[in-house]
Amino acid sequence: MISEKMKELVAGSSVIRAMFEEGRLMAKKYGAENVYDFSLGNPNTPPPSTITENILDILSTENSIHGYMNNSGHESTRSAIAKSIGSDLTYNNIVMTVGAAGGLNVILKTILNPDEEVIVFAPFFSEYRHYVSNFNGKLIIIKPDTNSFMPNFAELKQAINKNTKAVIINTPNNPTGVVYSKDTLTKLATILEQKQAEFNSSIYLISDEPYREIVYDNYEVPNVLDFYANTFIAYSYSKSLSLPGERIGYICVSAKMNYASEILSGLNVANRILGFVNAPSLFQKLVEKYVGTPAEIMLYKNNRDILYKHLVELGFDITYPAGAFYLFPKALIEDDVQFCNKAKEFNILLVPGSAFCCKGYFRLAYCVGETTVKNSLDAFTKLAKYYNKPTR
């Protein structure tokens, strides 16, 4: 019989994943072109066209490419990544991981004692809840500021105590698409530094950055390492190179972090004993070839522009999304779950804001083909009409 904790998890399961499976069934029933599946962050932009030739190149030139290496990954890959992030970093600051999901688990395994607290800002990627629970940590949720979807600093100050071990941020953000500015990061760092001094503790900032390169309108995403010493970056190539199924990412540890060398040893051990052992070898070498290559974002930008314009015209209330590939509009009724169920009747698959701890909103993942976006517009119009929403 499965464990008590797991029973709850299976019962709750992932709303997003359930939607993904439902989308597949609906596509079979109605035809893929008639289902507007905005439920999952499965990038529709194909990987770079050079991927196949680069894989071939690695297979023909690298010796024992499929063998074990150091649990932290290939040194050449880690060096290339370190160099691309900051001049004070070496391969020692980088641990290759099974995506950012693997990286976050490795970080939390390394730092968390039971019942220590990890703070997140709602709305947040719901998996954080499980990652913290995996290591018997306590998740502390800061209520959303629905005006801006920026961190609620007043609440943050009150939430930090001597048991606070980490704060997770995610910018560009899933599900809102907002990007934290330099000013926001400066304020955040100031609070964390004050609280570290007040409690004589180390409070780690974990910056989950799978969308770092997915940003529009020439918006600049600040480097979090420049703001706060005790910072981890958890990165994934899932979105920037459209390789989510291959599970490749890394952890970067700030050169200025307290206890950095102890932490790095811990990450290495955690990567091993959690059963990852190491990030997939071939794909480590592959991403090494793409360090510094800009992500292909034109499809996403185009989708965002079409959908944002259309939904605003239909009267939806949406915070302007500068990055990632999500819109997070206010639902047209209070009950976001009911709203998403209604949308399903128009063949539109959305994820309720409740899944991100933010009731009354919904997430729309626009990392889909342009045709899906264009074909969906009528369905959104009908959905809005159903709720008697007058067109602006």
Place this chain on the structure above:
Amino acid sequence: MISEKMKELVAGSSVIRAMFEEGRLMAKKYGAENVYDFSLGNPNTPPPSTITENILDILSTENSIHGYMNNSGHESTRSAIAKSIGSDLTYNNIVMTVGAAGGLNVILKTILNPDEEVIVFAPFFSEYRHYVSNFNGKLIIIKPDTNSFMPNFAELKQAINKNTKAVIINTPNNPTGVVYSKDTLTKLATILEQKQAEFNSSIYLISDEPYREIVYDNYEVPNVLDFYANTFIAYSYSKSLSLPGERIGYICVSAKMNYASEILSGLNVANRILGFVNAPSLFQKLVEKYVGTPAEIMLYKNNRDILYKHLVELGFDITYPAGAFYLFPKALIEDDVQFCNKAKEFNILLVPGSAFCCKGYFRLAYCVGETTVKNSLDAFTKLAKYYNKPTR
């Protein structure tokens, strides 16, 4: 600062991995040909020569090969594997995992409540300790039967109680190379069934089988599923296809398992929330092409024969190893750690039996090139001479 639990782990770290790193340093210093590194199970047999063409074939024919799929893996891959194991299995019984290490963690996450007990037979792969600890389980170690290195059934009967959730076996075995016979598995199953009835509980048998195909002398490895209903198999392609760095394996759930559908949902969720998300996509499709292909074992067999003969001639006491690629001889002195340190002076890298909870023995991983084996023979002779061991 890292967690208390992790501090201990970093301090203890992995003896095997430490030896791996030391081997690399020694190879740099003395030249690779003068260091006899028998420390790590990093297969020296190259992967099948068809791997590159098969990867190319997948890249050129499969659509969105790098995208997300169901957390349990590609259905086509799971179907092919299910069919190869048993006629009563379907893709539903298979969950693709990040190697067997990932699989074991996913199984334990799914079934273990805090303080429930997991039984292992010494000597055992030391990572089991950490995998059980990851989910706050309690590891119960059955003392070794050094005459045969078969399970000590008398002790097993006494160890099982109402808190026993699982028993891990590993056949062909790391570190001893022994293979459990049908008779052994029948006895084991009988005990587990009796104890399930006695305690009105489900006791799961977890069969860790990365070496299933690595077996010599036409020895047949029985299918554990045929003996006991509540069985999980954790399999890895690391050894059979020499792909340890790519992290690809699977869990197979017996069709006769109690609560099978609940368990399978749990495995799917655990795979996701532990941060694996799914096994690497390209390598799932790749192993699908090798289902049923026999492993390339001639190099290993040859190495085993040369080393076994030589060490027995030198007076070492060794249980005949029918499978895997390990010898587990008795050390020439009581202190196995001291013995392995002495071996290092002859440029031989071994792992002390203590690392497997079996003092007085050592593990020799012979998954190395034949040249290493042949060049090492003199060094072993000198080592035996150092201890005044008369040649037989």
